[in-house]
Amino acid sequence: MDLLIDLIQLSIYGIVLGSILTLGAIGVSMIFGILRFAHFAHGDLMTIGAYVGLSFLVFTGAPVWWALPAGMVGAALTALLVDQAVYKHIRRTQPVILLISSFGMALVLRSVVQLVWGPNVYSYTGGIQRPWWFGDIAIVPNHVWILLAAVLIVAALHLFLTRTRMGKAMRAMSDNMDLALVTGIPAERVILITWILGGMLAAGAGVLLGMDSRLTPTMGWNILLPVFAAAILGGIGRPYGAIAGGMIIGLAMEISTLYLEPSYKPAVAFVIMVAVLIVRPQGIFKGTL
Amino acid sequence: MLAGVGWHLAVPAHWDSRRKGVTGGDRILIRIEHVSKAFGGIQAVDDVSFTVAEGSITGLIGPNGAGKSTLFNIVAGLIRPDRGRIFLEDENITGQRPHQLFHKGLVRTFQVPHEFSRMTVRENLMVVPAGQAGENLFKTWFRWKRVREEDRRVLERVDEVLDFLEIGHVADELAGNLSGGQKKLLDLGRTMMTDARSVLLDEPGAGVNRTLLGKLSEAIQRLNTERGYTFCLIEHDMDLISRLCDPVHVMANGALIASGPMSAIRQDERVREAYLGGGASGRMGAPG
Numbered sequence: 001m002d003l004l005i006d007l008i009q010l011s012i013y014g015i016v017l018g019s020i021l022t023l024g025a026i027g028v029s030m031i032f033g034i035l036r037f038a039h040f041a042h043g044d045l046m047t048i049g050a051y052v053g054l055s056f057l058v059f060t061g062a063p064v065w066w067a068l069p070a071g072m073v074g075a076a077l078t079a080l081l082v083d084q085a086v087y088k089h090i091r092r093t094q095p096v097i098l099l100i101s102s103f104g105m106a107l108v109l110r111s112v113v114q115l116v117w118g119p120n121v122y123s124y125t126g127g128i129q130r131p132w133w134f135g136d137i138a139i140v141p142n143h144v145w146i147l148l149a150a151v152l153i154v155a156a157l158h159l160f161l162t163r164t165r166m167g168k169a170m171r172a173m174s175d176n177m178d179l180a181l182v183t184g185i186p187a188e189r190v191i192l193i194t195w196i197l198g199g200m201l202a203a204g205a206g207v208l209l210g211m212d213s214r215l216t217p218t219m220g221w222n223i224l225l226p227v228f229a230a231a232i233l234g235g236i237g238r239p240y241g242a243i244a245g246g247m248i249i250g251l252a253m254e255i256s257t258l259y260l261e262p263s264y265k266p267a268v269a270f271v272i273m274v275a276v277l278i279v280r281p282q283g284i285f286k287g288t289l
Numbered sequence: 290m291l292a293g294v295g296w297h298l299a300v301p302a303h304w305d306s307r308r309k310g311v312t313g314g315d316r317i318l319i320r321i322e323h324v325s326k327a328f329g330g331i332q333a334v335d336d337v338s339f340t341v342a343e344g345s346i347t348g349l350i351g352p353n354g355a356g357k358s359t360l361f362n363i364v365a366g367l368i369r370p371d372r373g374r375i376f377l378e379d380e381n382i383t384g385q386r387p388h389q390l391f392h393k394g395l396v397r398t399f400q401v402p403h404e405f406s407r408m409t410v411r412e413n414l415m416v417v418p419a420g421q422a423g424e425n426l427f428k429t430w431f432r433w434k435r436v437r438e439e440d441r442r443v444l445e446r447v448d449e450v451l452d453f454l455e456i457g458h459v460a461d462e463l464a465g466n467l468s469g470g471q472k473k474l475l476d477l478g479r480t481m482m483t484d485a486r487s488v489l490l491d492e493p494g495a496g497v498n499r500t501l502l503g504k505l506s507e508a509i510q511r512l513n514t515e516r517g518y519t520f521c522l523i524e525h526d527m528d529l530i531s532r533l534c535d536p537v538h539v540m541a542n543g544a545l546i547a548s549g550p551m552s553a554i555r556q557d558e559r560v561r562e563a564y565l566g567g568g569a570s571g572r573m574g575a576p577g
Contacts, residue, residue, distance in 0.1 A: 169416050170411075172405045
């Protein structure tokens with residue numbers, strides 16, 4: 001019986017981690033679908049979002065959930081700035097050049113975080129939350145809010161992609177780039193919107209991750225690997241696959257702690273990613289990789 | 290015989306005169322001047338010049354490997370020519386990118402139909418910026434009321450296009466699931482979403498079943514007569530060519546070898562030779 005309780009408890013943690021990974025993976029997947037490169041600075045974009053949210057709370061004294069919209073604005077602006085200053089000029093080159101420069105941007109963003117906020121560890125709220133007990137199962141209130149926020153963000157994104165013409169244009173570009181260009185879809189505009197959305201999603205993941213644990217300058221970088229694992233598992237370039245990928249990776253990482261040291265969690269994500277790349281490189285939903 | 294399918298349409302009175310006017314020196318929409326293109330040692334297009342008159346349906350035929358598709362790709366901005374120039378009306382458009390040409394009203398379709406396979410037919414049409422070619426209607430993104438108005442206008446237009454092409458019954462089907470012929474109709478529909486003036490059709494009839502082919506040629510005809518679209522099309526189906534096109538240009542080994550109405554082309558000795566040499570004599574013999 002104890003095993004079952006442990007399993008349920010870890011599954012709850014897994015779903016929470018999965019919803020954070022999902023937000024990051026959707027962004028990575030969307031950027032890959034439209035700009036055709038793996039955006040390595042995505043983790044540090046999450047960090048930026050989390051810290052901007054923190055600063056907003058500190059300066060305004062607003063309730064904690066305000067960190068989410070504030071962080072989204074910060075990360076979206078950062079993404080736009082990075083795109084206009086760096087990626088835009090090398091968009092016509094090979095994807096590998098973009099990939100390497102995004103790796104460089106990751107280092108830059110992390111250094112900026114350390115420069116502005118220092119190497120200290122922060123958290124959004126002081127103290128420890130008292131969990132709700134359901135029999136032998138404990139649920140931390142924050143975990144409920146994290147899941148709820150992630151669901152709302154994904155639902156909003158879904159409405160945008162399916163109901164608005166800009167959303168449709170984004171799907172069109174990721175579906176068939178050649179056709180999108182000859183049918184006059186405004187590529188530059190779609191790219192800008194992609195960065196704004198990618199930045200917002202990254203900030204969502206960053207703030208929720210900060211709520212779950214604490215804020216450190218390397219928080220985003222450390223979670224980048226599972227995020228990529230989730231995106232690849234779902235089929236990179238397919239935002240909806242990222243939801244499934246995120247959940248599977250999150251659950252696998254948490255449930256693995258039944259048998260493995262918790263410090264091996266990233267290794268679990270890595271093993272799944274490598275296995276997917278060998279067995280089914282297109283992912284669950286047949287991505288464009 | 291498929292010739293029957295499209296012909297019950299009432300043909301406007303000005304239609305015949307317009308068609309005759311083509312050779313009589315109507316306004317020229319596309320002018321191709323001394324265009325050449327080589328790939329490695331192969332001269333794919335060799336000093337080709339001809340014009341496409343406004344309001345015409347101009348045909349481009351020739352045996353496989355004659356350089357027709359290369360020429361199309363040059364006009365559509367996918368390939369830069371080694372020599373020569375392309376004019377759209379009086380503007381030199383040589384080397385302009387496909388999306389720039391799109392906004393100038395020059396649109397192309399592909400030999401192998403392209404579609405946004407994971408989107409519905411209706412969505413496929415919705416993403417094409419509608420309205421006046423050259424006007425960027427995506428500007429209104431952040432004003433919700435105008436966005437909604439715009440969306441309504443676009444949806445109306447989508448329904449109109451679906452009706453016109455008689456593919457309304459598959460409007461909510463994923464475009465990837467359509468038949469080859471339906472995809473070609475969708476291709477044509479995409480050009481109708483914008484106010485295209487000139488459309489380059491690369492083998493519209495290839496891989497299309499007879500019923501849909503009738504529908505397709507009817508649509509081309511009606512777009513030409515009712516909406517004043519100018520077409521330039523590559524086709525191997527001589528029957529389709531002779532019903533739709535005047536004038537017809539013939540290419541062989543990269544060069545233009547004959548031009549004129551189909552009736553004259555049929556009698557042309559060089560054309561017969563080119564096709565016989567290319568091993569496709571049977572096609573020229575098809576009744577028209």
